[in-house]
Amino acid sequence: MKTLTYSKNIFLPVTDLCRNRCGYCSFRKELKDAHLITRTEAMHLLEEGALHGCSEALFTMGEAPWTISGFESLLTKANVADLLDYLIELCEMALEFGLLPHSNAGLLEPEDLRRLQPYNASMGLMLETTAILGAHAKSPGKRPDLRLQYIARAGRLRIPFTTGILVGIGESMQDREEAISKIAHLHRAFGHIQEVIIQPLDPKPGTALENAPRPETIDLCKTVKMAREILPLEVAIQVPPNLVDPLPLITAGADDLGGISTVTVDGINPDCPWPDEVELHRRLSDYSLRERLPVYPRFIAMGWHGQRTRSQVDFLAGEDGLRAKKYIS
Numbered sequence: 592m593k594t595l596t597y598s599k600n601i602f603l604p605v606t607d608l609c610r611n612r613c614g615y616c617s618f619r620k621e622l623k624d625a626h627l628i629t630r631t632e633a634m635h636l637l638e639e640g641a642l643h644g645c646s647e648a649l650f651t652m653g654e655a656p657w658t659i660s661g662f663e664s665l666l667t668k669a670n671v672a673d674l675l676d677y678l679i680e681l682c683e684m685a686l687e688f689g690l691l692p693h694s695n696a697g698l699l700e701p702e703d704l705r706r707l708q709p710y711n712a713s714m715g716l717m718l719e720t721t722a723i724l725g726a727h728a729k730s731p732g733k734r735p736d737l738r739l740q741y742i743a744r745a746g747r748l749r750i751p752f753t754t755g756i757l758v759g760i761g762e763s764m765q766d767r768e769e770a771i772s773k774i775a776h777l778h779r780a781f782g783h784i785q786e787v788i789i790q791p792l793d794p795k796p797g798t799a800l801e802n803a804p805r806p807e808t809i810d811l812c813k814t815v816k817m818a819r820e821i822l823p824l825e826v827a828i829q830v831p832p833n834l835v836d837p838l839p840l841i842t843a844g845a846d847d848l849g850g851i852s853t854v855t856v857d858g859i860n861p862d863c864p865w866p867d868e869v870e871l872h873r874r875l876s877d878y879s880l881r882e883r884l885p886v887y888p889r890f891i892a893m894g895w896h897g898q899r900t901r902s903q904v905d906f907l908a909g910e911d912g913l914r915a916k917k918y919i920s
């Protein structure tokens with residue numbers, strides 16, 4: 592029986608201020624409306640996550656908000672001196688609540704990536720595409736070469752890494768193939784890619800791509816099948832079950848459902864609710880559906896997860912490196 596995995600997470604939006612302006616994004620806010628999560632808000636979410644048996648604290652934020660004039664006012668309001676120091680403080684807070692941090696903080700300086708590593712079970716950055724697209728015309732951080740360099744840097748640091756492509760933003764099937772091939776190449780060089788997300792666009796009102804067609808299931812299946820043929824078998828292919836019916840995509844080769852939550856919405860696609868965990872098990876009863884941690888078993892075995900996450904990983908993982916059954920709520 593094929594094994595499928597997922598993790599139980601909470602989504603913590605550290606800040607929605609971002610230097611990029613992607614043509615499909617409704618997460619980013621202008622400075623006047625932007626928010627930096629407070630310690631009280633983070634603590635409340637982490638407490639809820641712990642109560643609901645989650646194992647992953649997904650920290651995400653807009654890219655390089657410190658490059659935006661006026662950003663300091665956000666820090667001052669939340670009584671924060673430095674954003675990276677604060678993210679580390681939040682990661683430590685997550686670990687105190689028994690949750691394993693997974694940070695996706697956009698492109699970071701090498702030194703900042705190195706500073707975050709010990710506090711994270713794994714980290715991530717979507718490649719999205721290697722094509723030059725109109726959707727990224729106002730997003731300097733979405734230059735494919737920069738993102739590929741960053742993923743390589745994470746590989747050199749031996750950070751278990753999540754990346755992926757965004758489907759339906761104007762790219763062709765050939766572009767998708769090129770992006771997946773480049774990810775496969777980086778994995779062959781460094782061995783650090785744990786999963787590749789095939790993420791369909793959810794067109795949002797008020798964005799440049801609001802009228803873009805939603806990717807069709809058949810197109811997503813072809814993409815998953817192509818990715819499975821290109822990527823080494825140890826790299827999981829993840830599909831988000833709140834954006835697409837996972838069943839046909841599993842048949843096409845997907846084997847992971849990513850993070851789902853009973854506590855927080857998908858902050859990037861807030862109108863797409865997570866499926867109920869019990870319902871998911873019922874619908875996928877032909878498969879062995881197992882809960883995993885935000886770090887995959889082989890990276891636990893190799894000791895690649897952050898130094899400060901080790902005792903909590905040891906506590907949560909079973910002998911096979913997936914989440915021990917006795918801790919499922």
Ligand code: SF4
Pocket residue numbers: 609610611612613616617618619652653654730
């Ligand atoms: S998708 Fe991410 S990088 Fe692009 S504008 Fe939104 S928050 Fe910024």
